Amino acid sequence: MINLIKSGSYLFSMLIGLFIISSCTDSKVETNVKKPNIIIILTDDQGYNDVGCFGADDIATPHLDKMAQNGLILSDFYAAQAVCSASRAGILTGCYPNRLDIHGAFMPNSPKGLNPKETTIAELLKPQRYHTAIYGKWHLGDHPDFMPLQQGFDEYFGIPYSNDMWPFHPQQGHIFNFGPLPLYENESIIDTLTDQSLLTTQITERSVDFIERNSNNPFFLYVAHPQPHVPLYVSDKFKGKSERGLYGDVIMEIDWSVGQIMQTLVEHEILDNTLIIFTSDNGPWLSYGAHSGSAYPLREGKGTAWEGGQREPTIVHYPKKIKGGSKVSVPMMNIDILPTVAEITGVPLPDKHIDGKSLWDVWQGKTDKGPQEAYYYYYKRNELHAVRYQDWKLYFPHSYRTMNGRTGNSDGTPINYEQDTLQQIELYNLSDDIREQTDVASLYPGVVNTIVSIAQSARKDLGDKLLGIQGERVREAGLVEK
Secondary structure: OHHHHHHHHHHHHHHHHHHHHHHHHHHHHHHOOOOOEEEEEEEOOOOOOOOHHHOOOOOOOHHHHHHHHOOEEEEEEEOOOOOHHHHHHHHHHOOOHHHHOOOOOOOOOOOEOOOOOOOOHHHHHHHHOOEEEEEEEOOOOOOHHHOHHHOOOOEEEEEOOOOOOOOOOOOOOOOOOOOOEEEEEOOEEEEEEOOOOOHHHHHHHHHHHHHHHOOOOOEEEEEEOOOOOOOOOOOOOOOOOOOOHHHHHHHHHHHHHHHHHHHHHHHOOOOOOEEEEEEEOOOOOHHHHHHOOOOOOOOOOOOOOOHHHHEEEEEEEOOOOOOOOEEEOOOEEHHHHHHHHHHHHOOOOOOOOOOOOOOHHHHOOOOOOOOOOOEEEEEOOOEEEEEEEOOEEEEOOEEEEEOOOOOOOOOOOOOOOEEEEEOOOEEEEOOOOOOOOOOOHHHOHHHHHHHHHHHHHHHHHHOEHHHOEOOOOOOOOOEOOO
């Protein structure tokens, strides 16, 4: 009897031991699961119609088209504003840029920039042992206090502002007298550019090298191409290759860059565990004619709240978690990227008000309802120009620049915009009027009243210069003490 008890005790102890070993093993496996890599590829001034899967038939974009085939086409994805610095602030912080007191585009030597107290995606991920890098255009303040290495990035290579902010500005008689265009390596200027032909290639080479060096670590890579912002530059390997002239050549080289990044991920067997987002900071700069992109079939372009200014060609690719091969028409904005990345990586949101909301359930196909009640389209110095609500887009009276149907010059030299003024509220149903041609405000007074009421809440929070409303929660961008 005693032997049986001893035998039973021994068996029980063995089972307990196996359970403990199994639990420890499972725990070890769980902790060794690599967090997803995050890559954001951002172009500059690219039009909605400048990618094959978005309708371009005169520019070959095989790598982006393949990315779309295996990922998601986001047909209703918007920039936070239709201009450089403000849009980039929205991407990196998850906030409407006017909440950060960022409007328009920063000039060289600006006393303002992205407040270092804000939390960027890079700063969000670094505590999780992510390696972070930005290659390309920064444009969130060029004072040392505002530059990338002060905003959570481990590595930086590129230019601090737009590529036209140099002595060779393509617009004759430009009001700004720009100095040399510096090329940065981390915190040091390593060159001043007089030719940008190799910049896309250099950015791509840096991106590939970064992926190779960090293939065993989680990483965040922000590839911010200065192109196709004017002046247009392309390397010899793509010069003269496109049916759309120099502009098309530039897009083809960006597509090649995407292909190089994807191929590197495949070679290191990390493509499936990498979220890639491709989008643009705003729509095309239409006054440059043949050197600008196409927003077709959308109305207007860069610098306006019309669809052509802020609706961007956007693709998401994440094979491990997102079923590809479909188009999602739910309204989204680049302020939603940070909270989406936070949910995917399991990182808490910053301890401050964030305007964006996670798109993760939409991207996974769990819901076809967007996370936001509405999106707000501010421009100039805190002017609320429009609101997107479900399929509706309502515009408030405001002035805006327009080409008035002109296509610009075939040699890419710019022409002047005309100014137009919206005299009253206009309403468009984007589900059947994507070109915004038919104002239906008089037919749907209930919809108008609903959106106007929603807009009042935004004005109280963010302000509206046109109505003299300052806003209650705007966080000023950090000012440099002189």
